[in-house]
Amino acid sequence: MNLGNLFPRKSIDLLLTQAQEKETSLKRVLGPLNLTMLGVGGIIGAGIFVLTGQAAAQYAGPGIVLSFIVSAIGCGFAGLCYAEFASMIPIAGSAYTYSYATIGEFLAWIIGWDLILEYLFGAATVSVGWSGYVTSFLKDFGINIPAYLSSSPLAYEIGKGWYATGAIINLPAVIIVALVTALLVVGIKESANFNNMVVIAKIAVIILFIAFGFAYVNSQNWTPFIPPNTGEFGHFGFSGILRGAGVIFFAYIGFDAVSTAAQEAKNPQKDMPIGIMASLVICTILYILVALVLTGIVKYDRLLVPDPIAVGVNAAGEGLFWLRPLIKIGAIAGLSSVILVLLLGQPRIFFSMANDGLLPPAFAKVHPKFRTPHITTMATGAAAAVMGGLFPIGALGEMVSIGTLLAFAIVSASILVLRKTDPNINRPFKTPLVPFVPLMGAGISLLQMLSLPFATWLRLIIWMAIGIAIYFFYGYKHSKIRNNA
Numbered sequence: 001m002n003l004g005n006l007f008p009r010k011s012i013d014l015l016l017t018q019a020q021e022k023e024t025s026l027k028r029v030l031g032p033l034n035l036t037m038l039g040v041g042g043i044i045g046a047g048i049f050v051l052t053g054q055a056a057a058q059y060a061g062p063g064i065v066l067s068f069i070v071s072a073i074g075c076g077f078a079g080l081c082y083a084e085f086a087s088m089i090p091i092a093g094s095a096y097t098y099s100y101a102t103i104g105e106f107l108a109w110i111i112g113w114d115l116i117l118e119y120l121f122g123a124a125t126v127s128v129g130w131s132g133y134v135t136s137f138l139k140d141f142g143i144n145i146p147a148y149l150s151s152s153p154l155a156y157e158i159g160k161g162w163y164a165t166g167a168i169i170n171l172p173a174v175i176i177v178a179l180v181t182a183l184l185v186v187g188i189k190e191s192a193n194f195n196n197m198v199v200i201a202k203i204a205v206i207i208l209f210i211a212f213g214f215a216y217v218n219s220q221n222w223t224p225f226i227p228p229n230t231g232e233f234g235h236f237g238f239s240g241i242l243r244g245a246g247v248i249f250f251a252y253i254g255f256d257a258v259s260t261a262a263q264e265a266k267n268p269q270k271d272m273p274i275g276i277m278a279s280l281v282i283c284t285i286l287y288i289l290v291a292l293v294l295t296g297i298v299k300y301d302r303l304l305v306p307d308p309i310a311v312g313v314n315a316a317g318e319g320l321f322w323l324r325p326l327i328k329i330g331a332i333a334g335l336s337s338v339i340l341v342l343l344l345g346q347p348r349i350f351f352s353m354a355n356d357g358l359l360p361p362a363f364a365k366v367h368p369k370f371r372t373p374h375i376t377t378m379a380t381g382a383a384a385a386v387m388g389g390l391f392p393i394g395a396l397g398e399m400v401s402i403g404t405l406l407a408f409a410i411v412s413a414s415i416l417v418l419r420k421t422d423p424n425i426n427r428p429f430k431t432p433l434v435p436f437v438p439l440m441g442a443g444i445s446l447l448q449m450l451s452l453p454f455a456t457w458l459r460l461i462i463w464m465a466i467g468i469a470i471y472f473f474y475g476y477k478h479s480k481i482r483n484n485a
Contacts, residue, residue: 005482006106006476007105007106007107008481008482009102009103009105010356010481011101012088012089015091015097015100015101030264030265030271031266031267032270032271032275032278034196035258035265035271035272035274035275035279036258036279037196038275038341038344039258039275039276039278039279039280039283040199040203040279040282040283041199041254041337041338041341042253042279042337042338042342043251043252043253043254043280043283043338044199044202044203044206044283044286044334044337044338045126045129045254045335045337045338048251048286048287048290048309048334049308049309049330049335051247051248051251052251052287052294052303052308052309053294053298053304053308053309053311054303054308055067055247056291056294056303057300057301057302057303058235058247059234059235059236059240059241059243059244059247060226060227060236060240060241060243061224061226061227061236061240061295062221062222062224062225062226062291062292062295062296063225063227063240063241063244064241064248064295064300065288065295066226067241067242067244067245067247068245068251068287069284069288070241070242070245071245071246071248071249071251072252072284072287073444074245074249074440074444074448075252075280075408076280077412077441077444078408078411078412078441078444079276079277079280080277080431080437081412081414081431081438081441082095082276082411083272083273083276083429083431084273084415084427084429084431085411085414085415086258086272086273087268087269087272087427088269088425088427088428088429089101090268091352095112095115095411096108096109096111096112096115096349097352098411099111099112099411101418102417102418102421103413103414103417105358105479105482106471107410109358109467109471109475110464111406111407112352112353112358113463113464113470113471114403114406114407114463114464114467115346115403116349116403117399117400117403117404117460118253118345118403118404118407119342119345119346119349120384120387121387121396121399121400121403122253122342122400123177123338123339123342123343123346123380123384124173124177124383124387124388124391125388125396125400126335126338126342127170127174127335127339127388128152128170128173128391128392129335130172130176130332130335130339131150131170131171131172131176131388133328133331133335135150135172136328137325137328137329137332140325140328145171148166148168150167150170150172151165151167151170152167152389152390153165153166153167153168153169153170154390154391154392155392156392169389169390170388170390173389174385176336177339177381177385177388178385180336180339180340180343180381181343181378181380181381181382181384183340184340184344184347184372185367185370185374185377185378186370186372194340198333198334198336201330201333202331202333205323205326205329205333206286206290208323208326209290209309209327210286210289210293212323213293213296213312213313213320214293214296216296216297216315216317216319216320217296218297221295221296221297221299221300222295222296226238226240226241227300242451243451245448246448249404251287252280253400253401254338254341254342258272258275258276269428269429270428272429290309293312294309297315298311298312298315302315309327310324310328313327343380343381346380347373347376347377347379348376350363350373350376351363351364351366351373354376356479356480357475357478357479357481358471358475358478358479359475360474362375363375363376363379399459399460399463401448401456402449405445405448406445406449408445409442409445409446410442411441412437412439412440412441412445413438413442415431415437415438416434416439419434
């Protein structure tokens with residue numbers, strides 16, 4: 001094995017040619033509205049319905065508004081880099097494909113394997129949250145799902161390790177993953193239409209909360225806007241805003257899933273940048289307004305709960321009581337669309353890796369009728385259902401942020417590489433203020449990675465070691481670009 005030959009690059013012309021081959025082509029049916037809605041669908045979910053209150057209570061107080069702005073700026077820098085790549089290389093595969101064209105095969109494999117942490121683990125994580133909201137919603141109507149069928153049979157505690165809870169399976173989590181997987185097999189257009197309806201429903205609920213909640217805001221709850229630091233880094237004060245930004249970063253995961261659908265966009269050169277940046281702007285505005293209303297209705301130290309927006313509605317008294325069931329419906333809808341977007345993204349990354357020979361050929365098959373990557377979709381759904389059914393949300397969620405941040409850092413750095421190696425290539429959308437924007441995108445992502453616990457880094461290292469072993473055992477030998485296939 002020639003270790004010096006680990007970094008063959010795939011030319012962009014070859015990528016575009018392969019994308020147009022009929023046997024492996026996906027169906028181009030998505031316009032800018034569909035792509036924007038996919039982004040919004042992927043972003044608005046657990047972040048706005050859960051993390052806003054928890055981060056305010058523990059780290060930033062009403063200053064959580066500033067935390068959202070800091071995270072949005074970091075995502076915006078990375079998003080501008082994604083937009084350039086997505087317009088230039090409108091191929092399924094997201095950061096994996098971009099890396100293959102810029103920094104070579106081995107690092108492309110690394111990022112492709114890393115993205116499993118974001119999409120596959122992310123879908124499993126959100127399915128557990130979906131289960132919790134659905135169980136609570138049904139309970140309001142006298143329908144009780146027993147705990148042994150709606151909670152994880154395995155749990156983990158520091159010092160105690162893994163242990164059995166006595167539950168059998170988190171059945172609602174398994175069911176939602178199975179339903180979304182079936183929808184994605186049937187077709188991308190059908191999935192996008194369903195996502196559009198769900199996104200409209202959850203945005204409507206959020207706007208209702210903002211519009212009617214403002215009448216119940218007590219401005220004294222915003223004082224002090226940035227609570228004084230407790231003497232410990234990250235607990236209020238300016239450092240609390242920074243830590244809050246790292247924690248609620250999970251709330252922005254999903255916009256990059258737009259880029260995985262590039263090969264199904266009608267006019268990717270124009271529509272992909274619109275979808276990526278528009279979804280980020282829309283969600284940032286909604287996040288800021290929700291955070292302002294929520295911390296205005298309820299004192300921030302009362303928001304360390306799984307359902308902070310529901311607490312806000314309850315605190316407003318009978319005036320907003322009618323909104324309580326709608327909030328739960330909005331949360332269920334929001335989490336449903338996040339699961340859909342994440343389960344849409346992962347199969348298309350596998351699809352691209354298989355087309356390059358790095359995974360078995362079966363992963364590159366497209367359904368003859370539906371023109372979807374049905375085998376990878378079903379495999380991804382099965383894996384997510386097993387994880388969602390067996391593991392707790394905390395253990396799953398810890399792996400998601402670090403994988404996403406690593407992807408953002410590599411994509412941002414790749415823009416700088418490609419500007420040097422291929423300065424004259426056609427770029428329908430250009431990342432502005434190069435090298436400032438890519439450097440900020442990579443730098444902010446790496447800083448947030450460094451703030452994560454050591455245990456998360458250890459799991460990342462183990463995960464990557466497994467991926468590298470698979471690459472050398474299978475991918476290196478079967479690589480099409482290396483074998484000139």
